[in-house]
Amino acid sequence: MTEEHKHICGSIVFKCIDFRLQNETKRWLSENNLSGDCDVVSIAGSSKGLSDDDSAVVRLLMEQLQISHDLHGSKEVVLIHHSDCGQYKKSYNFKDAEEEKLTQITDMKKSEEIIKKHFPDMSVKKVWAQMNDPEGKAVDFQIIE
Numbered sequence: 001m002t003e004e005h006k007h008i009c010g011s012i013v014f015k016c017i018d019f020r021l022q023n024e025t026k027r028w029l030s031e032n033n034l035s036g037d038c039d040v041v042s043i044a045g046s047s048k049g050l051s052d053d054d055s056a057v058v059r060l061l062m063e064q065l066q067i068s069h070d071l072h073g074s075k076e077v078v079l080i081h082h083s084d085c086g087q088y089k090k091s092y093n094f095k096d097a098e099e100e101k102l103t104q105i106t107d108m109k110k111s112e113e114i115i116k117k118h119f120p121d122m123s124v125k126k127v128w129a130q131m132n133d134p135e136g137k138a139v140d141f142q143i144i145e
């Protein structure tokens with residue numbers, strides 16, 4: 001590839017397909033200077049299939065990571081998971097919202113380990129999107145350490 005065809009961006013974002021989160025996610029990406037500087041992968045449950053070791057999803061997500069890393073020089077992976085996620089509710093019967101959040105945070109940490117093993121030069125940012133209403137009109141985004 002010649003240099004003039006090389007396009008660089010900072011990050012690759014994994015987020016859920018859920019339409020209710022789209023407007024607020026767009027706002028958060030913009031506020032964090034990621035708009036126009038990130039590749040975006042939308043898949044039900046975000047990185048859930050990666051932490052679950054679902055081979056089809058692992059293959060798909062790893063391929064997207066490889067392309068973003070090699071072609072766009074991405075240095076950071078942003079995992080966005082959200083409350084009231086249909087893909088999680090398919091697999092679990094959470095007793096409350098806190099249990100759902102903790103389960104998803106554990107999964108994001110697992111995904112982080114997997115990503116760092118394959119892409120040691122990439123950093124991983126874990127983000128929890130807490131919906132304040134069922135329609136997703138207001139969402140609070142929290143960085144998970």
Ligand SMILES: [Zn+2]
Nearest residue numbers: 016018085086
């Ligand atoms: Zn979801």
